[in-house]
Amino acid sequence: MPSRGTPRGRGGRSTAAAVGALVLAAVLALGACGGSGDGAGRGPVRLTWYVYNESSGSFAKAAADCSAASNGRYTIGVNMLPNDSDGQRQQLVRRLAAEDSSMDILALDVTWTAEFAEAGWIVPFPAAEARRLTDGMLPAAVRTGTWENQLHAVPLNTNVQLLWYRKDLVPRPPRTWDEMLADARRLAEQGRPHYVEVQGAQYEGYTVLFNSLVASAGGRILNEDGTQVVLGTPAQRAVEAIRALAHSPAADPSWSNQREDDNRLAFETGSAAFQLNYPFIYPSARQNNPRLAEQIGWAQWPTLVPGQPSHSTIGGYNLAIGAYSPHRAEAAAAIECLTGRDNQIRDAIDGGLPPTIEDLYTDQEFIDGGYPFASAIYTALQNASVRPRTPAYQSVSLQIAHTLSPPSSASLGRLGQLRGAIADALESKGLVP
Incomplete structure (x- = not known):
């Protein structure tokens, strides 16, 4: 070096x-x-x-x-x-x-x-x-x-985000979203730390979560040149994944208000088994909780399609x-x-x-x-996915975070509303202030 x-x-x-x-x-x-x-x-x-x-x-x-x-x-x-x-x-x-x-x-x-x-x-x-x-x-x-x-x-x-997990709680990292929730449910039944820490507040981080889920289900939000809405079956699977977490023991009670640093802090206190976050959490844990840091393992972001790679957002x-x-x-x-x-x-x-x-x-x-x-x-x-490439991205992101919030209220009905909202955002004549 x-x-x-x-x-x-x-x-x-x-x-x-x-x-x-x-x-x-x-x-x-x-x-x-x-x-x-x-x-x-x-x-x-x-x-x-x-x-x-x-x-x-x-x-x-x-x-x-x-x-x-x-x-x-x-x-x-x-x-x-x-x-x-x-x-x-x-x-x-x-x-x-x-x-x-x-x-x-x-x-x-x-x-x-x-x-x-x-x-x-x-x-x-x-x-x-x-x-x-x-x-x-x-x-x-x-x-x-x-x-x-x-x-x-x-x-x-x-x-890019990885799946960070506690090696002392999980014998091997889950490969899919369903496996992660099943592991969390098992740990909850045993009375052990079990939360999945992930961004759920109404802001850009929640848009990133949705984009990663859509991509990991094999889809995308907009077409290649960013001019048309593409949301389809993969987006439905993404919404279902959000709902599954929201209504499971894996969901932190404060999930709908959490951002990246909130996830980091919650994981460092020892209440979580998993964290979907960026690698800044590793040097932080080494400094703030060295004993916990020794138990941190890492793996690829969980996919929604067994046997296929995940596509965390760059x-x-x-x-x-x-x-x-x-x-x-x-x-x-x-x-x-x-x-x-x-x-x-x-x-x-x-x-x-x-x-x-x-x-x-x-x-x-x-x-x-x-x-x-x-x-x-x-x-x-x-394997990373990208967020929609369009000058109207800020408007698109705001519509996603607003329409699908809070996570417990995400539904296929709201996904239908989101399609129209994004289409309107793409027609915006100005920049979001």
Whole structure:
């Protein structure tokens, strides 16, 4: 595993080549834009990075390290956004709508690329620069930052959920949704911890749950180009799975109010046997409940079709350049550093965030250094589903979370209502504020 002291490029790029490429990119950008700094002799350009408050402090360290590594070209200040994606998007949209020139580097949820690109709030990377910035990255992650065949955002981290379980309670991990509920029911009858912790509040996480269930049943919410509703038999199976959990002993009494961090906390207290969540829960458990952490096992997300792989929804964050930033060349250079190998390793080990650099998933030093579930994450990413790709995604997501909430009320009747609501959302002429 490489040293984390000085951020550098991805595997396969020499330091000299990386520096040369940065210089060339800066010269081209300055020639095209007439300069993007604060002026000669005035010190480094001050960039602002809008990103959520990652709890391990990895992002803040990356900003400091990249500022130092720029040799006085720029400094990166971090503007912390709310931890929930809905709150993050709201703040970004308000500032961008006001043409805020401080919006230099934006951490975007993977579902926002189409919306922000269509609105003209972020700028695409030139083709040659896009190839360099994404060299060696997972193709699935790169696709999340691409719209209309142009890279608009560079993957910072990817993400996908696994099934986390208690090895001291479950002899082998369940492979299907029904097996998971049966195991939970057995544990409940024995008076042992048995809850399945999963996102059920009325927000984006509940939409992700529904999307993962629909995909794992062999279906999708919208067609490939995001223009028509496809919900069919797989969506019915997804609703039935939600109802089965809601009306079983496996359901945490507070499920309808739970988000990812609520699931993490409940699991750490020892009341649950299972958790469907992202890998950030692992370093957290190691810090907060080391004894429990020793009993944590991991497996693929439970499928709805026996014998077929599950399709957990891909997540993560990408870094884009704000359209109103006067420092585009420096922002691009900073993004290359922030998404570099050393920073991705630290984000993964300290924060649990899956890297986008593909060869890390077979890097034994990285795996032994604190990412033992790398192979499981890689497998899940190969089978991952995507959320509907449409500029109207926010409206679609809101309709799903609203119509099927709370989980105990999800029904085939509401699924019929959802079809019409999504169709209306696709006809929306504006963005959800």
